[in-house]
Amino acid sequence: MTVDLTTSYLGMELSSPIVPSASPATGHPDSLLQLAESGVGAVVLPSLFEEEIEGADIAVHDHLEASAHPEATRGYAAEPPAQRTGPRHTLDLLRYAKDSLDIPVIASLNGSTAGGWVRYAEKLVDAGADALELNIYRIAADVDSSSQEVEDSYVRLVEHVRSAVSVPLAVKVGPYFTAMAHMAHRLSDAGVDGLVLFNRFYQPDIDLERLEVTPDLVLSTRAELRLVLRWMAILRGRVEADLAATSGVHAVEDVVKLLLAGADVVMMASSLLANGPGHAGFVLNGVREWFTSQGYESLDHARGAMSQASVPDPSAYERANYVQTIHAYSSRYH
């Protein structure tokens, strides 16, 4: 008997627990079709970045308004009569996805102003998003802001958006909270339907030739899985919100582990970018085979089987284990 891989996420029934997360892998109509064909349970479209799209519009506006000379009284550019401005690209893709795919379509949003979060959330909902993922991207670099203040700002933001839209809401956050479990709990209480753990922020690099900081995002590696794995296991059963695992998911085993730890869905991006949309189908088949071979009938059966609450030694998810780990590591190689 084959395992039943259906799952529930943000109140939606998904045919499978694999969901491509917001990345260029979901940014093209063709790849969306291929992902759906591969059997993913839902898709998260690339994030709508308020600052970026408005910045581009204002820059073009400035260019078109430039006129300071009697021979160029109509500016220097031929203004196209129709322009793809603001979030239109994202909204067009969202509408396309809704029209073309049978699976739920989740829109991702990164706002830069209080008004912007709500404004663009409403636009995404109006364009047909089945759910919203708030991609909160903040580096707590202000030495005058306490952890309490930072956490409060997250909650306020969620409440603000929650009050404006009625579709299910997920929040994607980074792992850098002093009290991660408490924070997850607060977000859940604030009305969030799902927590997406974790956001991989753009990270600075240094160009040694030009001696410049070059922030970018490198593809994840499987090593990053461990952090997510821990928190899936810890939070399973402790917060009301659904749990989505993301970061470092590349192989069949990764998905299996996260599901066992307690994830409702497992998200992938880097491996899809590296291997193409078809990789989702390959992983899904492997997951199906594994659970089937292990005798699981359904995901409900397996989910959280290895969560902190369900394992014989719960402290294994918390213990630093430092000395023992290092010892094992060195003895293997030296």
Add this chain to the structure above:
Amino acid sequence: MSTTVTDGNAAAAEIAYACSEVAAIYPITPASPMGELADAWSQQGRPNQWGSVPEVVELQSEGGAAGTLHGALLGGAMASTFTASQGLLLMLPNLYKLAGELLPCVVHVAARSVATHALSIFGDHSDVMAARSTGMAMLASSSVQEAHDLALVAHAATLRTRVPFLHFFDGFRTSHEESSIDRIPHEIIAELIDDELVAEHRSRALDPAAPTLRGTAQNPDVFFQAREAANPFHGAVPRAVAAELERFAALTGRRYGLVDYHGAPDAERVVVVMGSGSWAVRWAVERLLERGERVGMITARLYRPFPTEALVAALPDSASAVAVLDRTKEPGAVGEPLFTDVVTALHRGGRGDVRVIGGRYGLSSKEFDPSMAAAVFGELDRPVPRPTFTVGIVDDVSHLSLDPVDLVPSTGDTVGAVFYGLGSDGTVGANKRSTAILGERTHGHAQGYFVYDSKKSGSMTVSHLRFGPDRIDMPWLVDEARFVGVHDLGLMDRVDVFERAAPGATVLLNSPFPPDETWARLSGANQRRIIELALEVHVVDARAVAERAGLGRRVNTVLQTCFFALAEVLPEAEAIEAIKDELSAAFAVRGESVVRRNLEAVDAALDGLVRMEIPATVTAPEPAAVASDDSPTDFVARVTRRLLAGEGERLPVSALPVDGSFPTGTAKIERRGIARELPIWDPEICIECNKCALVCPHAAIRAKAFDPIVVGAVRDEVPSRAATKGRELAGLRLTIQVAPDDCTGCGVCVDVCPGRDRGDLKRRALELRPRQDHLAVERARWDRFGELPEVQRSAVRIATVKGSQLLTPLFEFSGACSGCGETPYLKLVSQLFGDRVVIANATGCSSIYGGNLPTTPWTVDASGRGPAWANSLFEDNAEFGLGLRLAADQREARARRLLEGFRSTLGDLADRVLDREQRTDAEVVAQRADIDQLVAALAELGDPRAAELAETADVLVRRSIWIVGGDGWAYDIGFGGLDHVLASGRDVNVLVLDTEVYSNTGGQASKATPRAAVAKFAAGGKTTGKKDLGMIAQDYGNVFVAQIAMGANMTQTVKALVEAEAHPGPSLVLAYSPCIAHGIDMARQMDHQHAATSSGHWPLYRYDPAREDAGEPGLRLDSRAPTVPFADFARREGRFALLERANPEHAAELLDRAQRDIDDRWQLYEQMVHLHRTAVYDDHDDEEGS
């Protein structure tokens, strides 16, 4: 019939578009907008009168446009074109053809001065008057409404008569005036354009089904008779036009005559005038009639064929004296054209008794107002009026000018407002929208006219707005303004912003300071004006409001809202709603966030608006300090400084040069101080590369090397560092200094500066700092810097980046756009060869920032030598430069001949001077030294031929002829001449400042525009690739060709220019020049250049014929194979990104094709670097055969 606010160009273009199937055009100010609008409508698929979408094609010149027009007409299409000035002159040959072949069409002209002693972009009738003998019918419009109405009448009449029409209106004054007009609905156009006549035109087309022959060559036997055969057609024109005007009046209620009389039925004195000036005359007549004077005026509309009968009929029998005003000058003629026509017509019409005098007015948009018109009536009232006069100027040479008569025009309920803004702050755009609101959303009328200064950076705009319940036909500047908007506080130091303020006027100051502090910062003179005129002053910090709304420095929306609130032209709530509606409509296409931010700015604008309490007395010292002077010549003091002070209008004729010859070296006295931030040098971190000085578009940051022992105490007054690189500089100190009053703050120098503190990388050798914090110190240092001696040319390696920048630039402080991509190349040329260079400069940006009064950036060195510069025209620049070469060669040949005669006397010295090739700078330096000796030796000979030789000996220093222009010139209009000059083999150096677009006229596509870039006339992205001009030139084999991009490889740039100049034949250097039309941050222009090269869009190379002669391949690639996809380069520039926003699929396709262009070209170039074009002859065979 709907009322709309539009300008004369749009008003005429709308009709021309509706009545055309083909428009062949070429951009020229001030007519360009007509072609641009037609092109935009065509791109949008807007249909013409017959339901088809007209084809709008851009040609390589107006000559080409006229040829295409001719072909389209003979092919049976309805066709038109738009032009002005030199453009019309280039069309003349075809205009004769069109008239000779009775081909119905309309050429719409925004009439502009023809270049004579100087170019001028402004309006008069010298261009259309040059076309008066072509046989074209000519119809003049005097207002925006007329430009709309008579455009239609012209299109109707040309079909009726078969005679082609030239419809014209005054450049700028009408072409660019925003005015309320009644728009002609489609049905009336359809009614007036007779489809049967259209069918007849089409039936006469060249058609192989019914072949005919046109354009025969005729001989003495019949040519003359044939020329007379069309007389009935021309003779029928006045009546036909009158009939069309009648039909038009019946349909619209707007009545025009061939000529129209206005004034007393029993007038004694009458003025005849054509164009927008007629309104000033009309105003004068109204005022004089109120005084009981018997005066009248005739507005002429049909000028060719001249409506003799109508004119005679219009003139009251009582008239005894007539003055005819011409907006042109015809030196040597009995009188100007309209004058002589009127005289002849009156004579023929039996009115030879009338005394007729003729006067000139309004040349190059010279202001013509009712007080000047009244002066003409005054002249007619004299017992013996002057037969010829001028009005509007003070002529103290020929004493022809009339003094204006004080005539305060009653403006009725019309209210005037003036706004002083910076070119970059959007004031003009907002005022155009205000005009639209006032003209379209109230029941009243509005007028907007915009005056710009001559600079491209830090320029000032003055907007003149009028509004009121009645039609506003007042084509002169606003005086007695009830509202004065000062959109930048700094402008109050540059101009008298209250010059046009009426007593008690409302003033809006945009100031970052609260009212009391703002008052304290005003000059004593300004404070006094405010008190004396009892002005009501309000202050707002528009920049702060705009920044909070996310609009950056664009303060226009905030200030527009304040204007409406203060001017009380509409109830405040209604005004705000109207502004919001207008902004929403104007910016909807640019995105919701653009609209939202502007609307937020409207809402926030009035919160910060505060009325200033005006103290009873002046609290600041008067007058403002005058900038220090370097060494003004008489001319500079008498003329240049007055131009700078805005007093050019008051200069008398005697002040101006008779032949257009001006001194150079004047930009330095301007000290415009427009930078907000200055680059400040840190000697500790500097790595002595001098890149900052090389890239500075304004020559405002400089490097010097000096001997600390020689210069003495000054060495301690400028920051410096010991030279650590380069043997030739051993023992010297180096300094880098900004000219704080000349820097524009563009930031290009800081962007390229590689000097950084290795321990604290944010510390750079150059950093932008607030100008006010450093001004005093840097001013003092700049003065000291000037006292440091200039380095000896022989002491530096000038063919290097570092060495070249130790030479004094002889091109400095131009008014080019801040961060201009062209000017660094010109500055470098001036450093390398400036003391022996003659420049032929094509019309374009470089002729504007190079030669637009009041000053020029071309300057002289300590010995008084420097570039001699001239602009001839746009199209002829290569040929013009060749002429300069030939003259230099002739002068040199004569000097050599004379010197030959002294060879035996002068011995070695003569030998050296005669035989030195002077291909290197060292040789040139040696030649100069020998010539100094030569002159001294000749002085002792006491021979008249020796004296002549001494006088001209400087020509024995090799003259460097540089032919400079943009891509519009080199790739398009001047290509034929350029090709010919390159083929001539003569020693000229051509520098093409390739911005890949017509920059000066506002961004039209040229053949240098790359595929996928958006430009005017390529609004959907240019679908064809860029012409490879360098490869075409290489085909000659004897032309040195280089492609350079300073930001990609500075060393190659310097070397290429030096090698080009040394090449004894023709050289062509194509220089990549980023431009604001590219839609980039100009501070980063060098990085864009780098990207252009790394993407392969702009490969660097040198093709040197000397290498071919040496048996090597002539071509060397100086850049590597492309490493960056073209799309990555393109995405960073607005010109490409705009297409991606408009049509992503098309953009992707064009970018893909552009990438293939690059790949193909690189493959070709890579093969060419291995090719030998010179055939190898077997010398042995030759010997045997000989």
